[in-house]
Amino acid sequence: xxxxxxxxxxxxxxxxxxxxxxxxxxxxxxxxxxxxxxxxxxxxxxxxxxxxxxxxxxxxxxxxxxxxxxxxxxxxxxxxxxxxxxxxxxxxxxxxxxxxxxxxxxxxxxxxxxxxxxxxxxxxxxxxxxxxxxxxxxxxxxxxxxxxxxxxxxxxxxxxxxxxxxxxxxxxxxxxxxxxxxxxxxxxxxxx
Numbered sequence: 773x774x775x776x777x778x779x780x781x782x783x784x785x786x787x788x789x790x791x792x793x794x795x796x797x798x799x800x801x802x803x804x805x806x807x808x809x810x811x812x813x814x815x816x817x818x819x820x821x822x823x824x825x826x827x828x829x830x831x832x833x834x835x836x837x838x839x840x841x842x843x844x845x846x847x848x849x850x851x852x853x854x855x856x857x858x859x860x861x862x863x864x865x866x867x868x869x870x871x872x873x874x875x876x877x878x879x880x881x882x883x884x885x886x887x888x889x890x891x892x893x894x895x896x897x898x899x900x901x902x903x904x905x906x907x908x909x910x911x912x913x914x915x916x917x918x919x920x921x922x923x924x925x926x927x928x929x930x931x932x933x934x935x936x937x938x939x940x941x942x943x944x945x946x947x948x949x950x951x952x953x954x955x956x957x958x959x960x961x962x963x964x
Contacts, residue, residue, distance in 0.1 A: 773795075773796050773797070773835075773959075774796070774797045774798075774799055774835075775796055775797070775798055775799070775835055775836060775837060776798075776799045776800075776801070776803075776804055776828055776832070776834050776835070776836035776837075777798045777799065777800060777836070777837060777838070777839075778801060778810065778824045778825055778827070778828045778836055778837065778838035779800060779801060779838070779839075780800055780801045780802055782800075783918075783919040783920075784839070784948075785798060785800050787939075787943060787946075787948060788948065788952060790939070790940075790943050791943050791948065791949050791952040791953070791956075792952055792955075792956060793956075795956075796956075796959065801828070804828075804832055804834065806828065806831070806832070808827075808831075810823070810824050810827045810828075811823060811827070812824065812840070812854075814840075814854065815854065816854065816889075817840040817841065817842060817854060817887055817888070817889040818840075818889045818891070818900060820840035820854060820889075821838050821839055821840040821889045821890060821891035821900070822838075822891040822898065822900075823838075824838030824840070824891070825837055825838040825891040825892065825893045825898065826891075826893065826898070828893075829893040829896075835892075835893065835894050835895070836892075836893055837890050837891060837892040837893070837955065838890070838891050839888050839889065839890045839891075839948065839951065840854065840888070840889055841856070841886065841887065841888040841889075841947060841948060842854055842855075842856030842857075842886070842887060843856050843872070843884060843885075843886055843920075843921045843925065844884060844885050844886075844887060845872060845876065845882070845883075845884040845909060846881065846883045846884060847876060847879050847881045847882065847883075848872070848875055848876065851872075851875070852868065852871075852872065856868070856920070856921070857920075859871055859872070865919060865920050865921075868920070868921070869913060869920075869921050869923060869924050872909065872921070872924065873909070873911070873912070873913075873924060876909060882908040882909040883906070883907075883908050884906075884907055884908055884909050884925065885904055885905060885906045885907065885947075886904070886905045886907070886921075886925060886946070886947040887902070887903070887904050887947055888902065888903045888904075888947040888948045888950070888951040889901070889902050889951065890902075890951045890952070890954075890955050892955060892958070892959075894959075894962060899958060901951045901952075901954035901955045901958065902950075902951055902954070903946070903947040903948060903949065903950025903951030903952070903953075903954070904947055904950065905927050905928070905945065905946060905947045905950070906927070906928045907925055907926050907927040907928050907930075908925075908926055908928075909924050909925065909926070910923075910924045910925070910926055910933055912924075913933075913935070914932070914933045914935060914936055915932070915933045915934070915935030915936030915937075916935060917934070917935045917936065917937060917938070917939055917942070918934045918935040918937075918939075918942060921934075922934035922935040922942075923935035927945065934946065
C-alpha cells in the first residue's frame with residue numbers, strides 16, 4: 773500500500789520508512805508534486821499534525837499521514853514544544869539546540885521528553901497515534917547520528933544521546949517509532 777507522508781524532510785522520511793518496513797511504501801510531498809508551505813499554526817502537536825494531513829487530503833484526496841514532533845524541556849516550561857523546528861527563529865538544527873543549552877545554562881533540572889503525534893487520514897476518516905520518550909538534556913551535543921535535537925537528548929535508561937545510538941536501535945525505541953508502531957498496528961487491522 774502507498775501512503776503519503778506529509779513531509780519533505782528526508783531524514784524523517786527515511787526514518788519512517790525504516791520503521792514501517794516494506795509493507796507500506798511512503799511517498800513524500802515532493803513525490804506527489806506538493807511544494808506548498810503547509811501551515812503549522814496549531815498550539816499542540818495534535819493540531820499541527822491534523823492541519824498538515826487535512827491539507828494534503830483536501831487538495832490531493834490521497835490517504836496520508838502527517839506528524840508533528842518536538843522536544844519539551846521541563847525547566848523551560850515545555851519549550852521548545854510545537855516550535856521545536858524553528859525555536860531559534862530559523863530551521864537551523866544547530867542554532868535550535870544551542871538555544872536550548874543556552875537557556876538551560878547550568879540548571880541541574882534537565883528532564884525532557886520527545887513527543888510525536890501522527891494524524892492519519894484513511895478513507896476520509898482521521899485517526900491519531902502518539903509516541904513519547906522520556907529523558908534528559910546533555911550539557912553539550914554528543915554524537916553524529918540522527919538529526920534535530922538528537923545530539924543533546926539522552927533517553928531514560930541510557931547514558932548516550934539519540935545521536936550516539938545506532939540508527940536501528942534508535943528506530944526501535946524513539947518517540948516516532950512508538951507512534952509509527954501504533955500506526956502500523958492500526959493499518960494491519962484496517963480495511964482500505
